[in-house]
Amino acid sequence: MKLGFIGTGIITTSVVTGFCESGMENLQIVVSPRNKERAQMLHEKYPEIVSVAADNQEVVDRSDWVFAALLPKAAEDILKPLHIGPEKKFINLVATLSLKRIEEMFGQREILADVVPLTFAANRFGPVVIYPDIPEVVDLMSHVASRFRSIRRSRSRSLGARRA
Numbered sequence: 001m002k003l004g005f006i007g008t009g010i011i012t013t014s015v016v017t018g019f020c021e022s023g024m025e026n027l028q029i030v031v032s033p034r035n036k037e038r039a040q041m042l043h044e045k046y047p048e049i050v051s052v053a054a055d056n057q058e059v060v061d062r063s064d065w066v067f068a069a070l071l072p073k074a075a076e077d078i079l080k081p082l083h084i085g086p087e088k089k090f091i092n093l094v095a096t097l098s099l100k101r102i103e104e105m106f107g108q109r110e111i112l113a114d115v116v117p118l119t120f121a122a123n124r125f126g127p128v129v130i131y132p133d134i135p136e137v138v139d140l141m142s143h144v145a146s147r148f149r150s151i152r153r154s155r156s157r158s159l160g161a162r163r164a
Contacts, residue, residue: 001140002028004063006056006078007070008035011093013042015067015117018144020046030062034070034078057082065089065140067115072096080105091115091137099131113137117145 001024005012008031016029020042029050031039039052053059056078060066066088070078075094079102084090089111092102099112115137116129128145130137 001026002030002062002064003067004053004059004065005029005031005067005069006034006059006082007068007093008032008038008042009069009071011117012067012069013038015069015144016042016050017045020049022143024143028062030059032056032059060084060088063088065091067091067093068097068102069093076101076105082106086110089136093117111136115141117141 003019005016012031016031019027019029027049029042029046030053031042031050033039033052033054034056036052042050043052053062060082066084068075068079068090070093072095075097079097084106086107086109088109090102090106090109090113092099092112092114093116099114102112103109111134113134114129114131126145128141130141
């Protein structure tokens with residue numbers, strides 16, 4: 001499985017750590033160089049799993065699952081220039097970016113979901129909120145969380161705003 005993370009803040013660090021500690025087979029993770037220190041730390045801690053891309057397009061190109069984990073103010077400016085083909089599964093962790101807006105920027109795709117993980121993901125327990133309830137997303141996130149909550153669209157935006 002090839003996961004890519006655009007943004008390397010606290011949540012990305014927690015989620016990547018959780019995936020790396022989960023024991024998933026054939027896991028490859030590529031992270032953006034947005035926060036060079038965090039990206040390098042993840043690579044040094046998990047050199048067989050995590051690599052640091054030269055830029056965000058490389059993250060997309062080397063991934064099957066693309067996680068957008070950016071600060072709300074910067075998200076659209078960082079994502080807009082990227083080519084994210086319809087075959088890419090897109091997981092949105094940006095509090096203020098709607099799924100509708102993502103579809104406007106990149107078109108429809110088989111898997112597009114809002115996910116609200118917490119820093120507990122590093123320890124592979126605790127809750128994660130997923131919208132909509134897509135079995136493949138729930139299965140993927142089960143490697144870093146122990147409880148799931150699927151919610152209505154209106155609630156997903158309000159919960160996302162709280163984590164920003």
